[in-house]
Structure formats: C-alpha cells, structure tokens
Amino acid sequence: MSLTVSVFGTGYLGATHAAGMAELGHTVIGIDVDEAKIARLSRGEVPFFEPGLPELIRKHVDSGRLRFTTDASVAAAEADVHFIGVGTPQRKGENAADMRFVDAVIETLAPQLTRPSVILGKSTVPVGTAARLAARVRELAPVGADAELAWNPEFLREGFAVEDTLRPDRLVLGVDKASAGRAEAMAREVYAQVLDRGTPFLVTDLATAELVKVSANAFLATKISFINAIAEICEVTGADVKELxxxxxxxxxxxxxxLGAGLGFGGGCLPKDIRAFQARAGELGVGHSLNFLREVDEVNLRRREHVVGLAAKCVGGVLHGAKVAVLGAAFKPNSDDVRDSPALDAAGKLYLAGADVRVYDPEAADNARAVSPKLTYSSSLEEACAGAEVILVATEWNEFKQMDPEVVAGMVAARKVIDGRNCLDPQRWIDAGWEYHGMGRFA
Structure with missing residues (x-):
C-alpha cells in the first residue's frame, strides 16, 4: 500500500531515508529549515557523498514521488506518518547529546496534527527521550492521544546507507504499550516490502528501542578499541595483530x-554516541555501568597520537619542517564525512608539531578544508606525495590500497610509509624498498 510519508531532517540520515521510502513506493515529503539544502535536493542534488544516493534522489524527484520543502504544515496536512531524522550532535563542552533539533520537530509538528497521526523517531536519542516526547505530542496535538509517537532507530553504515535502508538486517520499533497500537500497524504498512522479504521485525517498549542503537554502537566501538589495545601489545612484542x-x-x-587495528573509529555516530551513553547513564545514577566506555574512547584517541610518534621516528625524531603526505581526510572510505575523523585529527596533530602536511582525499577535501582550513590540501595523490619524507595512509580508499609502491617511489623523497589502516600489502612495499610501519604489525 502506498502512503504519504514525511521525513523531518534532510541530512545524511533524513535524505537517505526519504529516498528509500520513495523507492519502496511511497510519496515522500522531505522537510528541513535549511533553504539552501532544500533547493539543492529539489534539483536532485545531494549535498554530501553517499554512493547510490544521488541517483535515487534524482529518480524520485523526477518521478514526482519525492519532494522537499521548508513548510512543515505541508507534512502535517498530507502525510500519514512522520519520521524524525534530524541530528543529535554532542553538546558543546559536554558529553551529552544535544536534543534541540529533535525537540524542535515536535514543537513545530505536533500543534498542527489535526487528524490521527503517527510519528516515528529514527534519530539516536538518550533513553527516556521517546516517552518524554510522546507525552509532549499528546499535550500539543489538537487530536490529543490520537497522535502516537514510536521509536524506529536507524542502523545505517555510511557508504552503504542506501542498501541498509532498502535491505536492513533488522527493523526495531519501540511503542508505547498504553497507546492505541496504530504506530505498529502503520510501521508494518510503511515497511511492507521489506517485511515481505523476511526481515526480522522486533517490537519492543520505547526504552528498549532507544537502547538498541546506542548499545550496538557501544559494542562496535568496544570491539574496535579492543583490537587496537591488543595492537599496542603487539607493537612492543613483535607479534602481528592482523594474524592474531x-x-x-x-x-x-x-x-x-x-577487528581491524588501525587509527580507530570516528564519524558522526560512534564517538558522540558512546559519550552521550555515558552521560545518560550518569544522569540515571548508573554511571559506573559504562565506565569502561571511557577507556574505549581513550584507546581510540591514543591511536591518533601513536601515528604522529611513528611519523616523527621516520624523519629522525623531529617533525618540524618534515614533509608528510596524509592520504585520507574522511573518517572512512566511500564517505566525505570528516566529523571526528581520525585521519584529519592526525593531520592536524602533525601540522601542530611543525610538519609540512599535504592532505589528499578523493571526496572529502571540501569538508576537511571547512573544518581545518590551515592544512594544505592536494588535488591528487601525485601532488600530495611529491617530495614527501613519509606517507601516512589514514583512510582506506581503494585508490590508496591499490597504489603501486614502485610508482609512488618516483614521487617521494624517502621510501617510508605508515599504514594507518593496515590496508596495504606489507611484503609488496618492503620488496619495493620501502620502510613499512603497520598498526600492531611488522614492529
């Protein structure tokens, strides 16, 4: 059954979800307060890099199934179900999540709900938020209890977001057990095509649904930091963390x-989510339960310092004036997201140590330049590596993984490479005369 769906927020999550809902056969209205972003999306342009998304947006903008506006009243009047897909960034100077954007959606939308409505939250929020917002919706909406709020967390991976939207490995829906039950029925209609393929559909209470997302991210972050902690042991014992x-x-x-040792995790989810999780646990009086996440965070940040130390060793102990090529700025390949990027952070630390840093990323240069304007950005691999005394591979783009060490040798001043993502073939580089430094291997 085709529904009319609204999606509040047209960033990475919202725009991808809106396009995905259109692909599933629904009529979709994307809502955002950013007029410039709305104008670009209305032309079928995507203001960030995500493989497959521009084609999907253009397809459904052209078909008329997907449109974008800044007018929330359009969504209130026309949509059968409303998704919340706005950001919940880390509060400035704190670990807690900033809920202003989620709250603003409710304060804007709820007073305009004059017919029975369902709101499905997708944003990652602190546990307890959904219950608070559900009460606020009932208070503000002219239809009162006929406006239901449920939570439907997202599990998107940047670089694979379209696939994860259309073919998720599971769907989770947190509902208010005291509500009329329209939210579950509406969610089943929205995701009918996905459910017909046998996708697991878990219906829980609101708090459980909120905790599913942050618990998943906390586990993944812990697994990454675990192997990086082991890499530290490998580096002083001569063991190989990849074989381990x-x-x-x-x-x-x-x-x-x-379990890939390297520079660690970054991006707009894992770092801020584990910090917000700790902050919320503290507010609930069980902060001790998540004390281990503090060390997870510290191990992760330590890896960035480690590659700076490695670079210094490669150039004789003093980075001042040394030419360093940093290959990568995005926090992961197939993305232009530089939020809390280990690659960009390491480049910045090298710059502050006095190195002559040249950064090259095939997609994230503009975003990196906006965040770290003092760094020098190259437009090609050749330009970044020209005269370099050491190369740091900081993001595992295919372009870097597939580099020919013999060809790169003709660009640099010294054959020294730091494989910050353990994505190169060590023996190939060593055979080509390079001094190779991996993360937790070939000590």
Missing amino acids: ADAIGYDERIGRKF
Whole structure:
C-alpha cells in the first residue's frame, strides 16, 4: 500500500531515508529549515557523498514521488506518518547529546496534527527521550492521544546507507504499550516490502528501542578499541595483530568483523554516541555501568597520537619542517564525512608539531578544508606525495590500497610509509624498498 510519508531532517540520515521510502513506493515529503539544502535536493542534488544516493534522489524527484520543502504544515496536512531524522550532535563542552533539533520537530509538528497521526523517531536519542516526547505530542496535538509517537532507530553504515535502508538486517520499533497500537500497524504498512522479504521485525517498549542503537554502537566501538589495545601489545612484542585477529575471528562467538587495528573509529555516530551513553547513564545514577566506555574512547584517541610518534621516528625524531603526505581526510572510505575523523585529527596533530602536511582525499577535501582550513590540501595523490619524507595512509580508499609502491617511489623523497589502516600489502612495499610501519604489525 502506498502512503504519504514525511521525513523531518534532510541530512545524511533524513535524505537517505526519504529516498528509500520513495523507492519502496511511497510519496515522500522531505522537510528541513535549511533553504539552501532544500533547493539543492529539489534539483536532485545531494549535498554530501553517499554512493547510490544521488541517483535515487534524482529518480524520485523526477518521478514526482519525492519532494522537499521548508513548510512543515505541508507534512502535517498530507502525510500519514512522520519520521524524525534530524541530528543529535554532542553538546558543546559536554558529553551529552544535544536534543534541540529533535525537540524542535515536535514543537513545530505536533500543534498542527489535526487528524490521527503517527510519528516515528529514527534519530539516536538518550533513553527516556521517546516517552518524554510522546507525552509532549499528546499535550500539543489538537487530536490529543490520537497522535502516537514510536521509536524506529536507524542502523545505517555510511557508504552503504542506501542498501541498509532498502535491505536492513533488522527493523526495531519501540511503542508505547498504553497507546492505541496504530504506530505498529502503520510501521508494518510503511515497511511492507521489506517485511515481505523476511526481515526480522522486533517490537519492543520505547526504552528498549532507544537502547538498541546506542548499545550496538557501544559494542562496535568496544570491539574496535579492543583490537587496537591488543595492537599496542603487539607493537612492543613483535607479534602481528592482523594474524592474531584472523585467528581469534574464527571463533564464532567473536567473529572477524570490526577487528581491524588501525587509527580507530570516528564519524558522526560512534564517538558522540558512546559519550552521550555515558552521560545518560550518569544522569540515571548508573554511571559506573559504562565506565569502561571511557577507556574505549581513550584507546581510540591514543591511536591518533601513536601515528604522529611513528611519523616523527621516520624523519629522525623531529617533525618540524618534515614533509608528510596524509592520504585520507574522511573518517572512512566511500564517505566525505570528516566529523571526528581520525585521519584529519592526525593531520592536524602533525601540522601542530611543525610538519609540512599535504592532505589528499578523493571526496572529502571540501569538508576537511571547512573544518581545518590551515592544512594544505592536494588535488591528487601525485601532488600530495611529491617530495614527501613519509606517507601516512589514514583512510582506506581503494585508490590508496591499490597504489603501486614502485610508482609512488618516483614521487617521494624517502621510501617510508605508515599504514594507518593496515590496508596495504606489507611484503609488496618492503620488496619495493620501502620502510613499512603497520598498526600492531611488522614492529
């Protein structure tokens, strides 16, 4: 059944979800307060890099199934279900999540709900938020209790967001058990095509649904920091963390995914989510339960310092004036997201140590320049590596993974490479005469 769906927020989450809903056959209205962003999306342009999304947006803007506006009243009047897909960034100077944008959606939308309505939250929020917002919706909406709010957390991976929207590995819906139950029925209609493929659909209470997302991110962050902590041990013992990860990964209780030692995690989700989780646990009086996440965060940040130290060793101990090529600025490949990027952070630390840093990223240069304007950005791999005394591979783009060490040797002043993502073939580079430094391997 085709529905009319509104999506509040047209950033990474909202725009992808809006396009996905249109692909599933619904008529979709994307809402945002940013007029410039709305204008671009209305022309079928995507203001960030996500593989497959521009094509999907253009397809459904052209078909008329997807449109964008700044007028929330259009959504209130026409949509059968409303999704909240706005950001919940870390509060400035604090660990807690900033809920202003989520709250603003409710304060804007709820007073305009004059017919039975369902609001499905997708943003990552502190546990307890959904219950608070549900009460606020009932208070503000002219239809009162006929305006239901439920929580439907997202589990998107940047670089694979379109696939994750259309073919998720599970759907989670948190509902108010005291409500009329329209939210679950509406969610089943929205995701009918997805559910017909046998996708697991878990219906929980509101608090559980909120905790599913942050718990998943906390676990993934812990797994990444675990292997990076082991990498620190490998580096002083001569062990190889990649071989170690392969060996323990065969244990089905552990698995190999997310056991890649390197510069650590970044982006707009894991770092701020584990900090907000700790902050919320403290507010609830159980802060001790998540004390371990503090060390997870510290291990992650320590890896960035580590590659700076490695770079200094490569150039004789003094970085001042040394030419360093940093390959990568995005926090991961197939993305232009530089939020809390280990690559950009490491480049900044090298710059502050006095190095002559040249950064190259095939997609994220503009975003990186906006965040770190003092760094020098190159338009090509060749330009970044020209005369470099050491190369740091900081984001595992295919372009970097596939570099020919013999060709790159003709660009640099010294054959020294730091494989910050353990994505190169060490023996190939060593055979080509390079001094190779991996993360937790080839000490």
